[in-house]
Amino acid sequence: MQRLSANVLVETGLRGANHGLVMTSDGIVMIDSPHKPSDALRLRAEIARRGGRLRYIINTEPHGDHWTGNAFFDVPVIAHEGVRARILETDLAEHLARVATFSPEEPALLEGYRPNAPVITFKDRMTLHVGNHTFEMIHMPGHTAFQAAVSIREEGVAFTSDNIFHKCHTWLQEANPDEWLVALESLRELKEEVFVPGHGPVCGKDYLDEQGSFIEEWKAYVLKAIERGMKKEEAIERLTGMTGRYPMDIGQDGMAPGVMKRNVANLYDYFTKSGMWAGRA
Numbered sequence: 553m554q555r556l557s558a559n560v561l562v563e564t565g566l567r568g569a570n571h572g573l574v575m576t577s578d579g580i581v582m583i584d585s586p587h588k589p590s591d592a593l594r595l596r597a598e599i600a601r602r603g604g605r606l607r608y609i610i611n612t613e614p615h616g617d618h619w620t621g622n623a624f625f626d627v628p629v630i631a632h633e634g635v636r637a638r639i640l641e642t643d644l645a646e647h648l649a650r651v652a653t654f655s656p657e658e659p660a661l662l663e664g665y666r667p668n669a670p671v672i673t674f675k676d677r678m679t680l681h682v683g684n685h686t687f688e689m690i691h692m693p694g695h696t697a698f699q700a701a702v703s704i705r706e707e708g709v710a711f712t713s714d715n716i717f718h719k720c721h722t723w724l725q726e727a728n729p730d731e732w733l734v735a736l737e738s739l740r741e742l743k744e745e746v747f748v749p750g751h752g753p754v755c756g757k758d759y760l761d762e763q764g765s766f767i768e769e770w771k772a773y774v775l776k777a778i779e780r781g782m783k784k785e786e787a788i789e790r791l792t793g794m795t796g797r798y799p800m801d802i803g804q805d806g807m808a809p810g811v812m813k814r815n816v817a818n819l820y821d822y823f824t825k826s827g828m829w830a831g832r833a
């Protein structure tokens with residue numbers, strides 16, 4: 553793991569979302585957990601080796617790459633209430649079948665798997681005090697409806713979750729692109745200057761413009777196809793122009809064409825108020 557500040561360690565080099573540890577004067581707080589069970593067990597061993605006591609896990613969003621590893625730690629999890637709901641309604645058989653393919657070690661580690669779903673939830677904001685540290689969870693919908701940023705005041709560090717994909721491809725498979733642009737402005741207003749993105753290396757506020765303009769570009773790309781009268785299936789098939797814009801994150805090789813299709817399908821529904829966006833204001 554990389555030491556980011558006096559008491560923050562982050563991991564940005566594994567398959568799955570970035571995750572971090574904050575070493576407080578009264579134990580450790582984990583922000584998101586490893587996607588691979590084998591990585592979760594290695595992290596558990598590392599915490600034990602450091603003589604640390606884990607107190608809480610905070611999950612920043614509902615996708616499995618942020619919470620699958622919760623199950624390997626016996627501590628309460630904190631997240632947006634929508635994250636709890638999504639974890640509880642996950643088709644576990646399907647989810648675990650996918651995780652089992654990540655390496656030959658995983659299937660045995662998934663035997664008897666039960667998700668460690670959040671038991672402490674928030675809607676808009678929540679503050680957690682552990683030792684001398686203050687964790688501020690702030691709901692910032694965008695990449696998903698239940699996205700949260702976690703700012704750690706004493707360290708000058710904020711975990712932005714997947715509202716930032718730093719120099720790797722942006723997933724918009726269920727995003728509200730307009731709320732996402734608002735979220736980027738909310739991130740800009742934070743006092744913290746060091747950002748741990750959901751994916752990609754650590755970055756700063758200077759990346760917000762690039763992330764925002766890529767979302768604007770995606771919006772215009774799909775809107776133009778709709779305005780030209782393209783049907784959804786045709787748009788999904790033909791709008792492949794964004795595929796090579798950024799590399800895929802670690803462990804996602806070969807997934808780019810599928811992600812493009814899911815991004816197009818979601819934005820098409822968003823602009824035509826159909827699918828999951830039907831009947832929404």
Ligand SMILES: [Zn+2]
Binds near residue numbers: 723
């Ligand atoms: Zn995500």
